[in-house]
Amino acid sequence: MATLTTLPNGHLALPSDEVTAIALVALDASQTQVPMPASNVSTVVTTGTFAASLGAAIGVMPGTTNAAVILTPLVLESDAGNSGGGIGLTITDTAGLPITTGTTAALFDIVVDATPAAEGLDLTNVVSTPQTAPVAPGP
């Protein structure tokens, strides 16, 4: 199970080359997770200046039947680097339950995934320095 990276500005980072699912849970008064209200239907929309840069939908956690919010980046980058980001979520449900403050306060930035995926030589990036020619004739 993964967790989200928190950026220096406090926003949660969403790599643009990943679709992220975050579990949507119901809590009782003691903040213990309990089953969702029967026949409850939730909806989610993105908010903020750059709301259109992030797709949001209600789905399920991969490999389970548990509810989740599915976040799909629609742009390569929307963060402090290009004066974007700060995308929020508004979740509503038919049971009329309030949303946790941690959820309503969360803001997301879309970041370029800088995780190394492969390595190789950059043949366009070459520097040479002279040396004494070797005495061995070869080959």
Added chain:
Amino acid sequence: MSDPPDALSQPINIFNFGSYLGQVLAIVQDIAQSVAAIIFTQNEATVTENLLATNQVALQNQVTLLTQQVAALAATVGNTVNLLLVTIEGLGNVATAPLQQEEITLLQEIAQNVAPTRPVELGLDFTNVASTKQSAPTDAGP
């Protein structure tokens, strides 16, 4: 006799008291059967088997009837509690006068007492996250 009823040691609330009483009645029924069997054994010479059997059936019928009545009562109270919860949820975003707000607060306390594990909030669990790869978007953003 029935197995030791673990539920009998649990606090009674609005949702379990029906099964609680049901288990009590099952015990009473077991006891009644045992007593009837003992009486039959002791009085075998003087009391007819038919009379004992009649009394036992009558007792069992009464216990069965009582069990049904308790189940019906539990269903009625359960419906009332559900109505209470729906009413509270419906009032959640309604502007109210101070006195009405006190009433709502009291209703919420009652609901919390009778159904302590009912969901009261929805939220994202940021410790439970999964991701799958997609092609990086071509739109540069932001």
